[in-house]
Amino acid sequence: xxxVLVLKDYKTVPDxxxxxxxxxxxxHIPLVIDNxxxxxxxxxxxxxxxxxxxxxxxxxxxxxxxKKDAEPPVTPPIQIGNDIINIEAVRxxxxxxxxxxxxxxxxxxxxxxxxxxxxxxxxxxxxxxHPIVMTEAFVTPNYSRQLMSELLFEGYGVPALSYGxxxxxSFYKNNIGDSGLIVNCGFHTIHIIPVIRGKVISEHARxxxxxxxxxxxxxxxxxxxxxxxxxxxxxxSRIEEILHEHCSIALDYQxxxxxxxxxxxxxxxVKKIQLPYVQNTSSSTLTAEQQKERKKEMARRLLEINARKxxxxxxxxxxxxxxxxxxxxLIEEGDTDEFEEAIKTFDIKSYADLQRQxxxxxxxxDKNKQRIAAAANPEEVEVRPSGRMQPPQDPEAFQTWLAETxxxxxxxxxxxxxxxxxxxxxxxxxxxxxxxxxxxxxxxAAAGDEFGNQDSDWDVYKSISREADSxxxxxxxxLLELEEALREHEPAPSSSLHHQLHLAIExxxxxxxxxxxxxxxxxxxxxxxxxxxxxKHFSAEDQLxxxxxxxxxxxxxxFPGLKxxxxxxxxxxxxxxxxxxxxxxxxxxxxxxxGARDFAGSNDFESCCITKEDYYxxxxxxxxxxxxxxxxxxxxxxxxxxxxxxxxxxxxxxxxIVVDC
Amino acid sequence: MTVExxxxxxxxxxxxxxxxSGCKKRMWRSLKQILxxxxxxxxPEDAVLYYSINAPPTFKPTKKYSxxxxxxxxxxxxHSKLYYSNAEEFATVRNLPMDITAGYLQLRxxxxxxx
Numbered sequence: 001x002x003x004v005l006v007l008k009d010y011k012t013v014p015d016x017x018x019x020x021x022x023x024x025x026x027x028h029i030p031l032v033i034d035n036x037x038x039x040x041x042x043x044x045x046x047x048x049x050x051x052x053x054x055x056x057x058x059x060x061x062x063x064x065x066x067k068k069d070a071e072p073p074v075t076p077p078i079q080i081g082n083d084i085i086n087i088e089a090v091r092x093x094x095x096x097x098x099x100x101x102x103x104x105x106x107x108x109x110x111x112x113x114x115x116x117x118x119x120x121x122x123x124x125x126x127x128x129x130h131p132i133v134m135t136e137a138f139v140t141p142n143y144s145r146q147l148m149s150e151l152l153f154e155g156y157g158v159p160a161l162s163y164g165x166x167x168x169x170s171f172y173k174n175n176i177g178d179s180g181l182i183v184n185c186g187f188h189t190i191h192i193i194p195v196i197r198g199k200v201i202s203e204h205a206r207x208x209x210x211x212x213x214x215x216x217x218x219x220x221x222x223x224x225x226x227x228x229x230x231x232x233x234x235x236x237s238r239i240e241e242i243l244h245e246h247c248s249i250a251l252d253y254q255x256x257x258x259x260x261x262x263x264x265x266x267x268x269x270v271k272k273i274q275l276p277y278v279q280n281t282s283s284s285t286l287t288a289e290q291q292k293e294r295k296k297e298m299a300r301r302l303l304e305i306n307a308r309k310x311x312x313x314x315x316x317x318x319x320x321x322x323x324x325x326x327x328x329x330l331i332e333e334g335d336t337d338e339f340e341e342a343i344k345t346f347d348i349k350s351y352a353d354l355q356r357q358x359x360x361x362x363x364x365x366d367k368n369k370q371r372i373a374a375a376a377n378p379e380e381v382e383v384r385p386s387g388r389m390q391p392p393q394d395p396e397a398f399q400t401w402l403a404e405t406x407x408x409x410x411x412x413x414x415x416x417x418x419x420x421x422x423x424x425x426x427x428x429x430x431x432x433x434x435x436x437x438x439x440x441x442x443x444x445a446a447a448g449d450e451f452g453n454q455d456s457d458w459d460v461y462k463s464i465s466r467e468a469d470s471x472x473x474x475x476x477x478x479l480l481e482l483e484e485a486l487r488e489h490e491p492a493p494s495s496s497l498h499h500q501l502h503l504a505i506e507x508x509x510x511x512x513x514x515x516x517x518x519x520x521x522x523x524x525x526x527x528x529x530x531x532x533x534x535x536k537h538f539s540a541e542d543q544l545x546x547x548x549x550x551x552x553x554x555x556x557x558x559f560p561g562l563k564x565x566x567x568x569x570x571x572x573x574x575x576x577x578x579x580x581x582x583x584x585x586x587x588x589x590x591x592x593x594x595g596a597r598d599f600a601g602s603n604d605f606e607s608c609c610i611t612k613e614d615y616y617x618x619x620x621x622x623x624x625x626x627x628x629x630x631x632x633x634x635x636x637x638x639x640x641x642x643x644x645x646x647x648x649x650x651x652x653x654x655x656x657i658v659v660d661c
Numbered sequence: 662m663t664v665e666x667x668x669x670x671x672x673x674x675x676x677x678x679x680x681x682s683g684c685k686k687r688m689w690r691s692l693k694q695i696l697x698x699x700x701x702x703x704x705p706e707d708a709v710l711y712y713s714i715n716a717p718p719t720f721k722p723t724k725k726y727s728x729x730x731x732x733x734x735x736x737x738x739x740h741s742k743l744y745y746s747n748a749e750e751f752a753t754v755r756n757l758p759m760d761i762t763a764g765y766l767q768l769r770x771x772x773x774x775x776x
Binding site: 105139144205260 | 707708
């Protein structure tokens with residue numbers, strides 16, 4: 001068959017422990033961490049590329065799993081990031097520190113930080129002597145930042161820390177001016193952030209709560225529902241691979257969908273994905289002939305066993321008969337004492353009892369002898385009327401036989417369908433079938449004495465019966481027979497075909513969620529609509545600034561066709577003959593890290609850092625603002641509402657009541 | 662954590678949030694809880710917070726697509742509430758087992774009674 005796509009099932013390679021060079025150790029070199037909800041990228045500010053890139057996930061083995069195996073009990077280690085070789089094996093033990101795009105689970109974050117620092121080879125005692133640049137989500141809640149600062153300052157003793165927004169780092173890295181509309185498609189969210197003359201207008205920024213992970217789980221569920229047989233083979237990581245390599249954004253979704261409705265187009269462009277499968281060898285190597293042979297062999301062996309058993313039983317019975325007869329001889333000889341002794345050992349009460357036993361054994365022996373005689377010439381029983389249809393041996397004739405059988409099969413099926421439809425129609429009123437039935441009934445009532453002269457006259461009752469008639473019973477039997485014959489003799493289609501996923505609209509349907517969240521029941525506006533909404537908040541002049549510099553970044557912006565689609569959408573929403581431009585980030589996934597690295601290497605980096613003193617002075621949520629940071633709003637003290645809450649013990653009048661019991 | 666990994670983490674001042682197994686685990690607030698706590702604080706007028714930049718609800722009429730094929734779907738099966746686009750699909754829809762129809766509805770977020 002033509003171009004079937006094979007899944008590659010990528011495996012991760014565990015990270016090495018990098019060398020902690022003296023230049024790093026004593027150079028006070030900043031460490032740059034792009035802490036994304038999909039991947040974490042870590043590297044030194046003096047390097048060109050990040051040292052570590054891993055999925056921000058840990059796999060914590062379940063407690064009850066570890067105790068049984070070994071002595072002493074060995075706890076399987078917690079796997080982090082690229083340590084997880086086969087992610088599907090630990091799918092249900094995966095944890096991430098993120099809730100949407102915000103870090104909330106700091107125990108996991110601490111484990112990840114341990115992983116980072118140990119894989120960078122840090123060996124300094126009791127502290128991490130490097131300033132850290134860490135990315136955080138746009139408008140991160142203070143609570144989250146406070147815990148992160150607490151972790152880094154108190155847990156690792158870092159000297160200084162700076163937070164920045166990934167998408168803005170990426171924006172400045174690409175050096176496309178100081179105004180633009182950042183569209184950051186992430187793993188959990190899509191941000192639309194307007195930047196005007198170097199200033200982030202955060203009050204008009206918007207976030208769509210949907211991203212790569214939602215697209216993956218949508219496609220996952222969709223394919224599992226389409227192929228319920230392969231539920232277990234359709235794994236999240238395979239879907240991720242499909243999403244990365246075969247999905248794209250349609251320029252015009254409605255158009256695209258209409259194209260797929262055409263069967264010819266479907267056949268031409270459908271993507272076939274081969275799932276791994278195991279060729280079922282045990283049944284296919286045995287032909288029908290061999291199976292029959294094997295059955296015969298088994299039957300023969302059974303017969304032999306039975307015959308042997310019968311022989312044995314016969315011998316036993318004969319021996320017993322001999323003994324009983326000898327006892328009988330005793331009494332006939334008048335040896336009563338010995339007789340009494342003998343029948344005691346045989347558990348026989350009296351002479352009459354003995355007589356009966358002898359008769360019994362005699363009868364058994366006769367019966368057994370008859371059976372053995374019958375088993376000796378059994379062959380005539382073998383001939384069994386075989387209802388099965390036998391195909392001709394000649395291959396050409398076989399083909400025609402096969403075609404005929406198939407035709408018969410489909411004919412019966414369609415006949416049955418038609419009958420069923422007619423019956424269904426007959427039950428309802430005012431249908432043609434019901435009217436026809438009434439007509440037949442009335443004609444029957446008026447039928448004269450000739451009715452019944454011919455056998456076919458009685459068929460009329462079949463046509464007016466509402467229940468299943470004998471015809472359908474006969475057809476059903478015939479159908480079963482044909483089905484069986486076809487199943488047995490039809491050459492089995494290669495089983496690889498059964499393990500294929502056919503992707504038609506799905507590669508377009510899943511990423512379309514970005515523009516139509518309503519497809520998964522999300523009531524939010526899609527990307528284009530939200531952009532239009534953001535534009536509305538600016539003057540015509542600023543709108544033009546933004547529209548002429550729409551900047552696409554983030555891992556999910558790498559769908560082929562997204563740029564073109566956005567251009568089309570802009571053309572639709574912008575005023576007639578106004579200009580617009582969409583710019584792709586050079587490296588949508590890594591530009592945030594590169595941007596943060598450049599920031600860490602810049603001259604004013606020192607002044608943008610929160611120092612340890614700042615941390616203890618201003619509290620954990622404190623943030624020093626810079627060009628790529630969030631705005632810092634100090635958390636206001638909570639309102640103490642005196643009117644509602646009882647104002648303490650002082651005003652409550654206490655009474656002591658003594659209750660007599 | 663094993664002894665070995667503890668030795669490897671000599672750069673740490675202390676284990677800040679990692680608890681030994683057997684000790685009581687700290688409950689981490691979910692994002693929802695954090696935002697709910699933020700909401701009740703008297704923020705200044707101009708503060709931009711996580712929940713204030715949510716995308717607006719869509720104002721465009723949502724398009725209906727066939728649940729099983731993704732084609733534009735003008736019809737809905739009244740029995741299973743699934744969308745379908747043509748007679749052929751209707752036959753398929755009618756023969757789908759319950760769990761599959763429920764799965765499709767859930768995928769579309771249409772499991773609520775009101776919807």
